[in-house]
Amino acid sequence: MRGKLITFITYYIIxxxxxxxxxVSEAKQKMRLVLGVxxxxxxxxxxxxxxxxxxxxxxxxSYGGSSKLKIMELATIVVSDPHTLVLTPFDKSVLDEIQxxxxxxxxxxxxxxxxxxxxxxxxxxxEERRQELIRLMKQKLENGKIQIRQVRHxxxxxxxxxxxxxxxxxxxxxxxxKEIQKATNDTMAAIDGMRERKEQELMQI
Numbered sequence: 001m002r003g004k005l006i007t008f009i010t011y012y013i014i015x016x017x018x019x020x021x022x023x024v025s026e027a028k029q030k031m032r033l034v035l036g037v038x039x040x041x042x043x044x045x046x047x048x049x050x051x052x053x054x055x056x057x058x059x060x061x062s063y064g065g066s067s068k069l070k071i072m073e074l075a076t077i078v079v080s081d082p083h084t085l086v087l088t089p090f091d092k093s094v095l096d097e098i099q100x101x102x103x104x105x106x107x108x109x110x111x112x113x114x115x116x117x118x119x120x121x122x123x124x125x126x127e128e129r130r131q132e133l134i135r136l137m138k139q140k141l142e143n144g145k146i147q148i149r150q151v152r153h154x155x156x157x158x159x160x161x162x163x164x165x166x167x168x169x170x171x172x173x174x175x176x177x178k179e180i181q182k183a184t185n186d187t188m189a190a191i192d193g194m195r196e197r198k199e200q201e202l203m204q205i
Contacts, residue, residue, distance in 0.1 A: 024179050027155040031148055031187040035194075038144045042194060044107065045137050047201045048125045050085045052077040054109065055120065060101035062094045074098055075118075087111070087118040130202050137202070141195050145188060152184045 043053035056072040071077065075089040075098060089095045092115075099118055102111045111118045125133070156177060163173040 023155060023158060024176065024183070027151055027180055028183050030151045031183060034144050034147045034151070035187065035190060038141060038191065038194060041140045042137060042198050045133055045140070045198065045202075047204065048122060049082050049201075049204075050079045050120075050122045052079065052085065054107070054122070055085065055087070055102060058102060058105045058107070060094070060098050062097050062101075071098060071101075080119075083122045083124075085120040085122070087120070088116075089118075092116065125202070133202050134199055137198050138195065141191050144191055148184060148187050148191070152180055155180045 040057065043051075044057070052072075056070065056077055058071050059068050060071060060074060061067075062069050062074060071087065074091070074094055075087045078086045078088070080086045087098060089098060095113060095115070095118065099111045099113050102109055102118075102120070109120050109122070111120045113119075159168075159173055159176045159180070162168045163170065168176070
């Protein structure tokens, strides 16, 4: 009987530890997802330089509206010079739809077509526009930080409940809280790094 009790206790400890590992891993995964979304959002905040990320994820209503595809799925995107993008559709029948989709995306770009390719000249940014984009970028990043804080809050609440319900010891509670806080700090630092890099890009002439 005593052997069975020890086996049960050992099994219980293993299960609880696995649950706690899952809790920390889940929180970290959610934070990574937020960073991924932020990276995608920042890529659409254009600088004065041409880069495929400005248009590659724009969704186009193609083939008479029967399919909704991203530009990267419909055409090659080449930077022909620091201020010009050239899009070559895989199927020329969707060229006009790509051009129309870029205009309707309202991303501040004006595509032109010669019937074979689409060219997009990236206009230089005025100082006023730069400051406006920096404000937009900071707002996006602040929204990301809010989501990270929410992930932290939910994880900490779960840890507190586990301790209250006597599922974990106080030492385990403190250890888990430290892990979650470290993940939060690391993610916040990554977001600050994204802000600094993007601000430098936007301020380049």
